[in-house]
Amino acid sequence: MGQATPMSKSDQVKTLRVLQVCHDYKGPFQGICHQYSEAFPNSHVTTLYLQGPEDPSVAQATGGDAVLFFEQRAGSLKGLKLALLFRMARLFSEHHYDIVIAHRYKAIYLTGILSCFFPIAVLLGVTHDHGVFKRRMRALFVTRLRRNIHLVAVSDSVRQDILSCCPSLADQERVHKLGNAIDPKVESELLSREEAREALGVPQNTFCFGIVGRLVAWKNHDLLLSAYAEVAVPGDCLVIVGEGAEYSRLVLLSQDLGIAGSVIFAGKVDHAWRIFRAFDTFLFVSSAREAFGVVLLEAMLAEVPVICTNASGPKEVVGAAGLLFEDENAQALAQQMKVMKNMKPGERQELQSLAKSRLFDQYTEERMVQKLHALLLFEGYGDL
Numbered sequence: 064m065g066q067a068t069p070m071s072k073s074d075q076v077k078t079l080r081v082l083q084v085c086h087d088y089k090g091p092f093q094g095i096c097h098q099y100s101e102a103f104p105n106s107h108v109t110t111l112y113l114q115g116p117e118d119p120s121v122a123q124a125t126g127g128d129a130v131l132f133f134e135q136r137a138g139s140l141k142g143l144k145l146a147l148l149f150r151m152a153r154l155f156s157e158h159h160y161d162i163v164i165a166h167r168y169k170a171i172y173l174t175g176i177l178s179c180f181f182p183i184a185v186l187l188g189v190t191h192d193h194g195v196f197k198r199r200m201r202a203l204f205v206t207r208l209r210r211n212i213h214l215v216a217v218s219d220s221v222r223q224d225i226l227s228c229c230p231s232l233a234d235q236e237r238v239h240k241l242g243n244a245i246d247p248k249v250e251s252e253l254l255s256r257e258e259a260r261e262a263l264g265v266p267q268n269t270f271c272f273g274i275v276g277r278l279v280a281w282k283n284h285d286l287l288l289s290a291y292a293e294v295a296v297p298g299d300c301l302v303i304v305g306e307g308a309e310y311s312r313l314v315l316l317s318q319d320l321g322i323a324g325s326v327i328f329a330g331k332v333d334h335a336w337r338i339f340r341a342f343d344t345f346l347f348v349s350s351a352r353e354a355f356g357v358v359l360l361e362a363m364l365a366e367v368p369v370i371c372t373n374a375s376g377p378k379e380v381v382g383a384a385g386l387l388f389e390d391e392n393a394q395a396l397a398q399q400m401k402v403m404k405n406m407k408p409g410e411r412q413e414l415q416s417l418a419k420s421r422l423f424d425q426y427t428e429e430r431m432v433q434k435l436h437a438l439l440l441f442e443g444y445g446d447l
Contacts, residue, residue, distance in 0.1 A: 080106065080158055081106045081108045082108075082109050082154075082164070083099050083108070083109075083163070084151075084163070084166065084170040084173065085166040086169055087115045088112050091357040093124055094124075094357070095166065097124060098244055098431060101432070108129075109128060110127050110130045112130070112131070113135050113147070113170065114137070115134070131154075151174075161184050161185070162184065162185045162439070163185070166189045166191065168190075168195050171190075171205070172204065175205070175212050178209065178211055179209075183211070184442075187212075187213050188213070188214045189214075189215045189241075190217065191354055194224065196224075196228035196229055202229050206232060212237070213238075214239070215239050215240070215241045215438070216238060216239070216241075217376075218354055218376045219240060219375075219379055220375035221355075221376065241434050243426070244360070244426050244428045244431035245364055245428065249336070250365075253340055253364075254337050256341060263304075263327065264327060265300060271299075271302060271343050271344075272301045272302070272346055272400065273344070273346065273367075274301075274303055274347070275304040275345075276304075276358060277305050277306070278305050278310050279307050279309060280309060281350045282305075283350055283372075284348070285309075285312075285313065287301075288301075288313065288317055288326070289320065289393040290348075290393045294401050295322055295325055300325045300326070301327070302329055302341065303326065303327065304335050304338075305329075339362055340365050340367065342362075343368075344368050344400070345362035345369050346371075346396075346400075347369060347381075348372055349372060349377065350372075350391065351374040354376040355376050359377060363384065363419065369385030369414075370385060370386045370388065370403060371386070372388060372391075373388065373390055374390045382421055385414065386402060387399075
């Protein structure tokens with residue numbers, strides 16, 4: 064366990080050594096780590112997942128030259144983490160990394176501590192959430208104790224959130240923005256509308272609203288069910304893809320609202336992005352806690368019209384390419400669902416075209432790599 068899974072890309076000599084460290088590979092992080100791995104084709108790239116069992120399929124999907132699984136127990140990343148630091152120190156001692164990319168605060172903290180003992184030319188801390196540095200000690204760590212860390216925010220709202228907690232980083236030019244991305248080539252792997260509906264058990268002639276995400280409180284599925292109850296008529300359906308602690312409560316809520324017969328709880332769907340064309344409308348209703356929303360990119364690529372909260376992070380992704388509703392407002396969401404149902408085909412096609420253009424202009428992997436390389440050039444690395 065915990066051995067490197069080799070993922071050699073070529074026989075060429077690779078002198079620059081890159082390490083990315085991630086808490087685990089749940090949710091979007093496997094895909095995100097793949098994007099960063101592919102951003103360094105002429106370098107030796109290692110990805111380290113701190114939690115999660117060793118899985119060859121995850122290693123394959125992550126890419127790069129080696130993937131490590133430390134298989135830390137749940138809860139073992141709390142506190143000072145001395146045993147984990149010593150284990151990581153052996154890795155740093157053996158490989159002498161030039162660039163380290165740390166996803167989420169635990170990885171930022173660990174690699175920041177290790178940078179006290181091992182020279183790292185560039186240390187990027189990718190911040191995927193709001194509120195990460197509201198804790199005073201976290202802010203102190205990046206502003207005063209480890210001034211070599213450059214923070215990378217996945218959205219403008221995350222960047223502003225970081226600066227509100229760590230204002231000195233603005234003058235030091237140590238906070239940058241680099242959004243998540245998607246590879247347009249995966250569009251060829253999408254199921255057709257008919258295939259996707261068959262896979263989900265959705266009737267071919269129904270108007271289908273869809274949502275994809277973990278069933279956790281801050282994803283606001285209860286808000287969605289309340290809104291759907293206001294607009295649902297015979298022939299409509301709502302598909303909820305995902306699993307989580309809220310499942311039983313949401314099933315009961317759908318029954319209480321009298322809509323259980325037209326709500327499909329599809330559970331976890333592997334490679335869920337492939338079934339997006341089953342939906343006539345994609346819904347994104349998460350609270351303001353949401354910092355980005357990779358599923359929005361997946362819906363935009365599938366050319367599914369989007370209704371999205373106006374919370375700052377998701378709104379930044381969608382822009383004018385979808386319908387927005389007031390965050391946490393079920394009535395406003397229901398109104399936009401009615402608008403989408405009554406849209407003329409030409410109006411829907413215009414939204415689809417706007418979304419596709421926005422995606423290709425700002426959120427492709429190619430654009431993400433260009434921005435990352437520009438950031439590293441700013442840090443003094445130009446030959447990648």
